[in-house]
Amino acid sequence: WLPSAGAGAAPDPLPSWVAGASKSAIVQFVTTVTDAGSDGFVPPAERIATFDNDGTLWSEQPLYFQGYFALQQIRDMAPDHPEWKEREPYRSVLANDLPALLAHGKAGLMEVLLTAHSGMTADEFVASVARWREKARHPGTGKPFTQMVYQPMLELLDYLRDNDFKVYIVSGGGVDFMRVFAEEVYGVPPEQVVGSTLDATLEMRDGIPTIVKAPKLVLIDDKAGKPVGIYRHIGRRPILAGGNSDGDLQMLEYTTVQRSGADTTPRLGLIVHHTDAEREYAYDRDSHMGRLDKALDVAPERGWLVVDMKRDWKRVYPGEQ
Amino acid sequence: WLPSAGAGAAPDPLPSWVAGASKSAIVQFVTTVTDAGSDGFVPPAERIATFDNDGTLWSEQPLYFQGYFALQQIRDMAPDHPEWKEREPYRSVLANDLPALLAHGKAGLMEVLLTAHSGMTADEFVASVARWREKARHPGTGKPFTQMVYQPMLELLDYLRDNDFKVYIVSGGGVDFMRVFAEEVYGVPPEQVVGSTLDATLEMRDGIPTIVKAPKLVLIDDKAGKPVGIYRHIGRRPILAGGNSDGDLQMLEYTTVQRSGADTTPRLGLIVHHTDAEREYAYDRDSHMGRLDKALDVAPERGWLVVDMKRDWKRVYPGEQ
Ligand SMILES: [Ca+2]
Ligand SMILES: [Ca+2]
Known part of the structure; x- marks a missing residue:
C-alpha cells in the first residue's frame, strides 16, 4: 500500500x-x-x-588540453615545413622535448599556438580538431580528452x-x-x-x-x-x-x-x-x-x-x- | 450555419x-x-x-540614424571641451554645418564617431543612447527614430x-x-x-x-x-x-x-x-x-x-x- x-x-x-x-x-x-x-x-x-x-x-x-592539440597540429603540419627541423621552437616540439619548448618562454609558446591555429580555413581547422579529438588520449588516464x-x-x-x-x-x-x-x-x-x-x-x-x-x-x-x-x-x-x-x-x-x-x-x-x-x-x-x-x-x-x-x-x- | x-x-x-x-x-x-x-x-x-x-x-x-546620435553626443559633450569651438571637425558639428563636416572626409567622420562612442563607461553610454532615443526626432517625419x-x-x-x-x-x-x-x-x-x-x-x-x-x-x-x-x-x-x-x-x-x-x-x-x-x-x-x-x-x-x-x-x- x-x-x-x-x-x-x-x-x-x-x-x-x-x-x-x-x-x-x-x-x-x-x-x-x-x-x-x-x-x-x-x-x-x-x-x-x-x-x-x-x-x-x-x-x-598536466597541460591545458588545447596544448596537446597544438603539439599534434605542429607534428601534422611538419611535412610541409622541412625547415622546422632546424628551427626553434618547432624543433623542440618535433623532438617531443617539452622542457626545451618551455624554455622558450611565453613568446615561444605563443608562436606555436598561433602557427597551430592559423593559416588554414575555418573548415580545415574544424577537421583537424575533430581528428585530434578522435585519436588523442590523455597521457595519465588514457581517456579521450572530451571524456x-x-x-x-x-x-x-x-x-x-x-x-x-x-x-x-x-x-x-x-x-x-x-x-x-x-x-x-x-x-x-x-x-x-x-x-x-x-x-x-x-x-x-x-x-x-x-x-x-x-x-x-x-x-x-x-x-x-x-x-x-x-x-x-x-x-x-x-x-x-x-x-x-x-x-x-x-x-x-x-x-x-x-x-x-x-x-x-x-x-x-x-x-x-x-x-x-x-x-x-x-x-x-x-x-x-x-x-x-x-x-x-x-x-x-x-x-x-x-x-x-x-x-x-x-x-x-x-x-x- | x-x-x-x-x-x-x-x-x-x-x-x-x-x-x-x-x-x-x-x-x-x-x-x-x-x-x-x-x-x-x-x-x-x-x-x-x-x-x-x-x-x-x-x-x-537622409543620414544613418546613428549619425544623428553621434552629432547629439558631441553637442552634449561640448561643455567639457571648450577647445572644440576652434577645432575641426568638432567646430562644424557644433555649428550644425553638415556640408563642412562631410568635407573632412572619412577621417573626420571617423574621429567624430570614435569620440562620440568612447571615453565613457558602458553604463554611461547606454544612458546617453537612451536619452537620445527619448528626445530625438527624425527631420523628415518628425517621428522618434525607433518608430x-x-x-x-x-x-x-x-x-x-x-x-x-x-x-x-x-x-x-x-x-x-x-x-x-x-x-x-x-x-x-x-x-x-x-x-x-x-x-x-x-x-x-x-x-x-x-x-x-x-x-x-x-x-x-x-x-x-x-x-x-x-x-x-x-x-x-x-x-x-x-x-x-x-x-x-x-x-x-x-x-x-x-x-x-x-x-x-x-x-x-x-x-x-x-x-x-x-x-x-x-x-x-x-x-x-x-x-x-x-x-x-x-x-x-x-x-x-x-x-x-x-x-x-x-x-x-x-x-x-
Ligand atoms: Ca580555468
Ligand atoms: Ca544597410
Whole structure:
C-alpha cells in the first residue's frame, strides 16, 4: 500500500553532488531567481551564466588540453615545413622535448599556438580538431580528452538550462577550438562559446566565400579580458559565473560585485577547487596550470562558493560509480 | 450555419506583406526548412538568420540614424571641451554645418564617431543612447527614430522566431548603440546583436569592476567584415540573410553560395530594395547611404529575393493603414 508515496518528489537534478552546503547553495540560488513570488526573481532573458572551461568543466593537467592539440597540429603540419627541423621552437616540439619548448618562454609558446591555429580555413581547422579529438588520449588516464569532463558540472549546466538560464562558456581557450565539441559535449552551441579569438579574413576561393584564420589575436579571453569578452559577445552582466583560477577573478567580480544600492539581483560566484589528488588532481596556489591564489583569498569576503571537489562531488568523470 | 468554416486556417503571419512572389518565397522557404518530412529540413539549432539593420530593419535616410546620435553626443559633450569651438571637425558639428563636416572626409567622420562612442563607461553610454532615443526626432517625419522600423520586417522576425529560428542583427552600425533598443524594438536580445565594435577595458572604479569604451575599432562589421563578425560571434553559417546594400553582398554570398555538392541545405538571401519615394525613400545605385549596386546586379544569378518595398509591402511603418 501507499504505492504513490514519494511519487510527487522531483528527481534530484544534481545526483553527482554530495548533499551539503555547496549543493544547497546552488539549489537555493536557482530556486530564488526562478521563483516569480521571490524578491530575487530574475526574468529568463537575464539568466545568463558563464563558465570557464579548463579546470572548471574539464581537466587541465598536466597541460591545458588545447596544448596537446597544438603539439599534434605542429607534428601534422611538419611535412610541409622541412625547415622546422632546424628551427626553434618547432624543433623542440618535433623532438617531443617539452622542457626545451618551455624554455622558450611565453613568446615561444605563443608562436606555436598561433602557427597551430592559423593559416588554414575555418573548415580545415574544424577537421583537424575533430581528428585530434578522435585519436588523442590523455597521457595519465588514457581517456579521450572530451571524456575528462566533470559529471557534476554537466549536471549543473543541464539544471541551469532546465531553469531557463542561457549557459555560456567564457574561457581563455581558443573559441574556434572549443566550438568544435562544445555543443555535443556540454550542450553549449557555438554562438554561446566565448574564448580567446584570432582574427579571420574572408577570401573567395574557387568561387566559395571562405573564412581563413589569421595569426593575430583580437581577444585574450583571460583575466580582465573575460569581462571584456562578455561585454563584446553577450552585452549584459551574468548572474552566475563559475571558474577555477585567478584567470576568473575579474569575471567573478564583474558578475557578483554589487554596483549600487539599487542592484539587488541575487548573484552567484562559484570556484571549483581541485582538492582530489586521487580521483583527479590537487593543486591551487603553486600550479602552472590554473593557479588559484588571489581568487581563493578573496572568495570569503566576496561570498563566492568554493566547491571542494573531493568533498562535494560523488564522482568526477561520467560513468564513474 | 457552417460556423466553423475557416476556423482551422492559421492567421496570416505576414499581414503587412502583399500576397505575391516575395511573400510566397519567404513562406515556402520557412515551410520547407521546418517540415521534418522534407529533404530541406533544418534542425532548429541550425536555423540561424542574420539581418542588416540600417535600411533593412529601419530607415537610413537622409543620414544613418546613428549619425544623428553621434552629432547629439558631441553637442552634449561640448561643455567639457571648450577647445572644440576652434577645432575641426568638432567646430562644424557644433555649428550644425553638415556640408563642412562631410568635407573632412572619412577621417573626420571617423574621429567624430570614435569620440562620440568612447571615453565613457558602458553604463554611461547606454544612458546617453537612451536619452537620445527619448528626445530625438527624425527631420523628415518628425517621428522618434525607433518608430521608423519596418512593420513587414518586424513580422518577418516574429515569423522566423515562431518557427524556431535564432534571429541576429549583423550590422555595420555600432553594436553597443543597437543593443540599447534592439530587444525592445526588434525582440533581439543583446547577445544576438553583432555590429561594428570598439575595444573596451575593465577598470576598478570605486571598488566596482567597470567597462570603459576605448577609441579603437576591433571589428568593422561591413562588407567582408560581416562574415567575419558572424564567424566570431555565431560560429556557424546562417541559412537566411537579409540586407539592403552592397555592404551586405559578402554576408549574402557567405550565407547562400553552395560550398559543395553535399551542401544541399535550403538557403535564402533577401534584399530590401527601396523603391517607395512616397511612403519611405527610393534609392539604390547612386545613394550615399545604403548604396545598392553590385548586389542588385548579382541577385538574379545568386537566386536572391529582391523585395520591392513599394510593390511588396502593404505598409512601411507600424501603425500605418
Ligand atoms: Ca580555468
Ligand atoms: Ca544597410
